[in-house]
Amino acid sequence: MTAALPVPRVRGPRAAGVGGHPWVWVAAAVLPVVFLAVFFAWPVATLVARGFIVDGRPSLAGVQDVLAAPRTWRIVGQTLGQAVAGSAVSVLLGLPGAYLLYRCRFPGRRALRALVSVPFVLPTVVVGVAFQSLLAPRGLLGFLGLQESFVAIVAALVFFNYSVVVRTVGALWARLDPRAEDAARSLGAGRLRVLATVTLPALAPAIASAAALVFLFCASAFGVVLVLGGSGYGTIETEIWYQTTQLLDLPAAAALSILQLVVVTASLMVAGATRARQERALRLSGNPVDAPLRRGDLPAAAVTAVVVAGLLLLPMGSLAWRSLVTADGIGFAHYVALGGRTGQLTVSAWQALLNSVVTAVAATAIAVVLGLLVSYVLSRRPSSPRGRRFLRGVDAVFMLPLGVSAVTVGFGFLITLNRPPLDLRSSWLLIPVAQAMVALPLVVRTLLPTLRAIDPRLHEAAASLGAAPARIVATIDLPFALRGLGLAVGFAFATSLGEFGATSFLARPDRPTLPVVIFQLIGRPGAENFGMALAASVVLAVLTALAMGLAEWIRPREVNPW
Amino acid sequence: MSIRKLVAAAATAVLLAGCAGTPAPSGTPASGTPSAPTESGTLTVITHDSFALGEKTIAAFKAETGYDVTFVAPGDAGTVVNQLILTKDAPLGDVVFGIDNTFAGRAIGAGILSPYTSPALPEGAEAFAADDTHALTPVDYGDVCVNADTRWFAAKGLAVPRTLDDLARPEYSGLLVVENPASSSPGLAFLAATVGAKGDPGYLDYWKALKANGVKVVKGWTEAYTVEFSGSSGKGDRPLVVSYASSPAxxxxxxxxxxxCFRQVEYAGVLAGAQNEVGARKFVDFLLSAAVQAEIPESMYMSPVDPDVELPADWKAHAARVDAPIQVPVAELGAKREQWIKEWTAGVIG
Known part of the structure; x- marks a missing residue:
């Protein structure tokens, strides 16, 4: 049996209610929905609504002006262009990587899987400097003449998102039953033909899903676009930042936020539809399959080696190398300096690292608890198409925070969470809350496949034996969910650790996180500050790799991470 | 089915609560009310993201006043001012530090500040005042100047340029990198320098000449100084960069x-509607105290407004003393800043 073969779907007689009466999942939904409503929908809606009020009167004029301006549509075009190119190249390069890292067995595979995840959480300001330095006329890759080019932006986007494709596609590829491919080959098809006619069609849902997710990340990329794009370049995200933080032109910002919501929602609908297919396919496939590297794997290995070495390791390596270059030669002086309060920082970088870890632990706790609840609700299988569509809609809504500007959310916080009992504007708690919102979609994508893989008959059997709904959740759903929890915790933790966009608006100078300290250090003159910023980035990268490696280690093999 | 309604109802309820809670744009009593200043046990300080003082210094302020002090740094000076304008009806905090002279006009005009004349303002520092409203108290300043890599010029046997006009001369073609004034505060300061020196609209002709002479524009100071500039860690290929008079230190x-050079002055101010005006004033005085003024150069890379403060040795040896910076009045900066950036973008970026 392969993923491509149609197999009757298992569906219980009372599919909607299996595993608990409706009230169980209503109860489960309340907390995440309130969380999202209070910390996302309300602030964003309130700020956007302000854009429709000009001089105290409702008006469409400001918004219309923006929508009528040719510049706006040029920016929308650039946003779409960079997102399409970024996701297309990520997929093209990610496919061989997925094959190699999930279908082939070789020493160091686990370390390599953790390594490719590191860029995903590196601070954009540091990555921007790394890319700029490599591409500058005198840089290592200066001969390519790519500085301030569209290609440079796409390369950086692929750098960040390569692992999304590798993981999403790889997890499905690992479970593709090899017998369909074997059959095709024994019938005389060549390797390429098998790939084109058997393997890729089976992987199509995962590929489409990965592409849509990467599209979302690329469309809302901010820092790296500002740094690498050169001065003439702008996207919806950078424009929202400029109109909101520098001009406080709320009508313009509102128009752009609405455009952004349209783009993001459309890409989420594509993602949702394809993911639905993928998750169905997963239940049909066999156990993970891999084989030792063979000669035929050479092309995939070669492409992956070039990508990992040239696109991932070169920028990361140049960061690591420059963090060791000091005034007195090569050494660890910048790392040692991180320990002191050398006059430039409010606290030492180690203290900031501790703040980061504490914040990330809090954010992870919030994201995982909410993620478990959301995944539980989304894993239900309503029998009516309407019910399924509704759940898909809920799924998309919880993904929205990934695609909506942190500026819009941050400024929205200011005019909504401003009176007791919700006067949280200067509360430390708002930082983990903001981070949890960004991590939540990743947690859901990690947990959902495991929960969806639960055979509904287990629920039915338990119910017919007289188990109460709560007991069914505790004895069936929870143990299944816990199997995916390691990876979910890893993702949530790593994401919070590197998160900067939302955090920067809420930054507390007396209690900075490590990305905030890196941002401060790199904004100051002197080789020592620059070296310390790079050293701190390396520390952040290593910590991330460790967290991801640990998650990879705990992770059960059958979980599809997205 | 009932679930859907319930979820929708919950969301609507929350949203409605939000709308109902939106403050009415009524006239809150602004500054200058004759009532006694407010005070509470907590103090919220809003700063720009370059704010840094040592833990010990801050602890001393907390111990001395007994306040529970919270610091919030939402972004650069522009972000801070705009957030404060947005939240005028329910102020974010009690006191603000980090509004500079390019945004001061806007902040004062929006009425987000309440006047305070600090007795701690050192003699000689009045010269830095934004205007005569006492809404903002000067704390530190920095001169944004073109910096040159002297080693590069020596190796080429080329004289280091001296003036703005020099930068447009053919022998310095392709050597200068500047920051985009739309995304960078030194970039904006340099634009202001050209406006101050060449006038409006003369500055646009000057920029046309710079553009013809191969000026490069990057996003911010970090990219300009640490990537493009030949005189710093990035070993870039441009020996002229817009940075600070203190950078050579x-x-x-x-x-x-x-x-x-254009002089950037950073101010502190008591926020209108502060819950703790007494504390806010104490914090302004604290920023002007000898201890903080002495710490400012090493912590925030700015010069203290107190002329009697001893500067660090590196500063004395290498930082440039700027006696006659290019000036642009605060009110004009506040009124025309956006227009200049727009015209500059149209002329230089295209």
Whole structure:
């Protein structure tokens, strides 16, 4: 049996209610929905609504002006262009990587899987400097003449998102039953033909899903676009930042936020539809399959080696190398300096690292608890198409925070969470809350496949034996969910650790996180500050790799991470 | 089905609560009310993201006043001012530090500040005042100047340029990198320097000449100084960069061109509607205290407004002294800043 073969779907007689009466999942939904409503929908809606009020009167004029301006549509075009190119190249390069890292067995595979995840959480300001330095006329890759080019932006986007494709596609590829491919080959098809006619069609849902997710990340990329794009370049995200933080032109910002919501929602609908297919396919496939590297794997290995070495390791390596270059030669002086309060920082970088870890632990706790609840609700299988569509809609809504500007959310916080009992504007708690919102979609994508893989008959059997709904959740759903929890915790933790966009608006100078300290250090003159910023980035990268490696280690093999 | 309604109802309820809670744009009593200043046990300080003082210094302020002090740094000076304007009806905090002279006009005009004349303002520091409203108290300043990599010029046997006009001359073609004034505060300061020196609209012709002479524009100071500039860690290929008069203290083989400088002054102010006006005033006084003024150069890379403060040795040796910076009045900066950026973008970026 392969993923491509149609197999009757298992569906219980009372599919909607299996595993608990409706009230169980209503109860489960309340907390995440309130969380999202209070910390996302309300602030964003309130700020956007302000854009429709000009001089105290409702008006469409400001918004219309923006929508009528040719510049706006040029920016929308650039946003779409960079997102399409970024996701297309990520997929093209990610496919061989997925094959190699999930279908082939070789020493160091686990370390390599953790390594490719590191860029995903590196601070954009540091990555921007790394890319700029490599591409500058005198840089290592200066001969390519790519500085301030569209290609440079796409390369950086692929750098960040390569692992999304590798993981999403790889997890499905690992479970593709090899017998369909074997059959095709024994019938005389060549390797390429098998790939084109058997393997890729089976992987199509995962590929489409990965592409849509990467599209979302690329469309809302901010820092790296500002740094690498050169001065003439702008996207919806950078424009929202400029109109909101520098001009406080709320009508313009509102128009752009609405455009952004349209783009993001459309890409989420594509993602949702394809993911639905993928998750169905997963239940049909066999156990993970891999084989030792063979000669035929050479092309995939070669492409992956070039990508990992040239696109991932070169920028990361140049960061690591420059963090060791000091005034007195090569050494660890910048790392040692991180320990002191050398006059430039409010606290030492180690203290900031501790703040980061504490914040990330809090954010992870919030994201995982909410993620478990959301995944539980989304894993239900309503029998009516309407019910399924509704759940898909809920799924998309919880993904929205990934695609909506942190500026819009941050400024929205200011005019909504401003009176007791919700006067949280200067509360430390708002930082983990903001981070949890960004991590939540990743947690859901990690947990959902495991929960969806639960055979509904287990629920039915338990119910017919007289188990109460709560007991069914505790004895069936929870143990299944816990199997995916390691990876979910890893993702949530790593994401919070590197998160900067939302955090920067809420930054507390007396209690900075490590990305905030890196941002401060790199904004100051002197080789020592620059070296310390790079050293701190390396520390952040290593910590991330460790967290991801640990998650990879705990992770059960059958979980599809997205 | 009932679930859907319930979820929708919950969301609507929350949204409605939000709308109902939106403050009405009524006239809150602004500054100058004759009532006694407010005080509470907590103090919320809003700063820009370059704010840094040592833990010990801050602890001393907390111990002395007994307040529970919270610091919030939402972004650069522009972000801070705009957030404060947005939240005028329910102020974010009690006191703000980090509004500079390019945004001061806007902040004062929006009425987000309440006047305070600090008795701690050192003699000689009045010269830095934004205007005569006492809404903002000067705390520190920095001169944004073109910096040159002296080693590069020596190796080429080329004289280091001295003036803004020099930068447009053919022998310095392709050597200068500047920050985009739309995304960078030194970039904006340099734009202001050209406006101050060449007038409006004369500055646009000057920029046309710079553009013809191969000026490069990057996003921010970090990219300009650490990537493009030849005199710093990035070993870029441009020996002229817009940075600070104090930068040579950290890169001794560089020099600031003192006739290209625009003076950025950073102010503190008591927020209108503060819950703790007494504490806010104490914090302004604290920023002007000898201890903080002495710490400012090493912590925030700015010069203290107190002329009697001893500067660090590196600063004395290498930082440029700028006696006659290019001036633009705060009110004009506040009124025309956006227009200049727009015109500059149209003319230079295209």
């Amino acid at each position: 950290y890169e001794p083989a560089t020099e600031a061109l003192t006739s290209t």
